[in-house]
Amino acid sequence: MTTKVHLMTVLFIDHDNLGAEGTEQVLESTRYPNDCLYPSVLGTQTQAVTWDDDHPLNGNAESVAQAVAELFPRPAWTCHICGAPATCFGAYDNQPPAFACSTCCGHGNEDGRCMPTAAEEPEEDA
Numbered sequence: 001m002t003t004k005v006h007l008m009t010v011l012f013i014d015h016d017n018l019g020a021e022g023t024e025q026v027l028e029s030t031r032y033p034n035d036c037l038y039p040s041v042l043g044t045q046t047q048a049v050t051w052d053d054d055h056p057l058n059g060n061a062e063s064v065a066q067a068v069a070e071l072f073p074r075p076a077w078t079c080h081i082c083g084a085p086a087t088c089f090g091a092y093d094n095q096p097p098a099f100a101c102s103t104c105c106g107h108g109n110e111d112g113r114c115m116p117t118a119a120e121e122p123e124e125d126a
């Protein structure tokens, strides 16, 4: 059996102030019909904007794309511990898998649980 796995970039406009954690909880706790999807939020970036109906995020596709590019200059996973740009993705101590930076993760990798992200090659453990 082949199962596809999708890594998606989804923009949420949070008018009700659920916050990043609240939005993640809604996504992960929602039961989809026939259990067809099992979403896991692996990383989140948040920006605050002053909203009105003329906001570029409320415009056409081109306007939204430009606003997103300005708010989030490049896709960058961030460390789940300190928020710095992530250099690896892994699971430790029976925690859910998460992104980490070279400061917070030693990249021991002897058990194969940490993989470098494309952004930057983690330095070898000294």
Ligand SMILES: [Zn+2]
Binding pocket: 079, 080, 081, 082, 083, 084, 100, 101, 102, 103, 104, 105
């Ligand atoms: Zn970190």
Ligand SMILES: [Zn+2]
Binding pocket: 087, 088, 089, 090, 100, 105, 106, 107, 108, 114, 115, 122
């Ligand atoms: Zn690592």
